[in-house]
Amino acid sequence: MSTVLDGKKIAADIKAEIATKVERLKQQGARVPHLAIIIVGDDGASHTYVNGKITACKAVGFDYTLMHFASTMSEQKLIKHIHQLNEDEDIDGFIVQLPLPEHISVEKVTEELSPAKDVDGFTNQNFGSIFSKHPLLLPATPFGVMELIRRYNIETTGKHCVVVGASRIAGAPLSMMLTEEGQATVTLCHKHTMDLAAHTRAADILVVAVGRPDLITADMVKEGVIVIDVGTTRVKDSSKKSGFRLAGDVDYASVEPKSNMITPVPGGVGPMTIASLLLNTLRAYEMRFESTEV
Ligand code: GUN
16 A cells, blocks of 8 residues: 655644744744745736645744736836845745746846745755755755655665656756755656656656646556655646646556555645745744844
C-alpha cells in the first residue's frame, strides 16, 4: 500500500506553528507580519489561488493587503507600485501573482522587487541563494516540496531524483535544491527531453511539474517509486459545482498501486506552496529585525 503524502495536513501543522509565533508577538505588543499581494487582471484561477493565500494569512493572524489592478495596467505603473511596496515600512513581504498580461514582462517586473521582500523567492538574488550556505527567501513551490520531503523523513541522499518540467517557478529551482540540500543525483527533464519514459522509469523519486494532466502513466514508473505531483490544471467537470476540478500531471489511479509514496492532487503540493509563502513572510519579517541589530 502506498503512503499518501498529505500536504494538507503538513501545511496545517506549519500554519499552527506560525499562528503560535504570531500569538506570541501579539502578546509582546509587537506588530504582526504583513503580506501584500498584487494581482493584475481577472484570470479566474489566479483569483482562486490569491483567495487561498488571503485565507491562509487570516488563519495564522498575519496582516494582508490585496491590490487588484485592471489587465490594461501599464508595466511602468506596476513597477511604480512595486517600488512603493519596497519602501513601505509596514509591508514585510509581497508577491505579484502570475501570470501577468502579455504586455508586461515578468522578468523585468520581478527584478524590481526588493529581494528582502520577495517572499515568492523569484528574484535572481533569492534564486541564486539556493546554492549559498545562507539561503535568503527560497522559491515557495520547491521550498514546499522540500519541506514535505523533510517532514516525511524521505531519504534523498544519493537517490536518483528525476524532475520533469524546468520552469523557473518549480522544476529548475527544485532540481537545484535536491542537488544542494538533498544531496541527490538529479536528472532535469524538459520539453525537449528525448524518451521521457526512459528517464522517469529510472527515478527513485519522481517530481512532475509540467501542467499536463495524466502525463505520467503507470508504464513510466518503476515499482516502489516516490511520486510528487506539482501539477494543478483546471479541467472541466460538470459534476462539480464550480464546473471544474484540479488535475495533477500524474495518472494517480494507475501510478498509485506501483508507488511507495505519492502526493494527491488536490491536497498534496498545493497547500505546501501556501505554507511556504507564509514561512517566507515570517522569515522576511524576522530578517528585518536581524538586519537592524547592532
Ligand atoms: N502563479 C502560479 N504559481 C505562483 C506562485 O507561486 N507565485 C506567484 N506569484 N504566482 C504564481
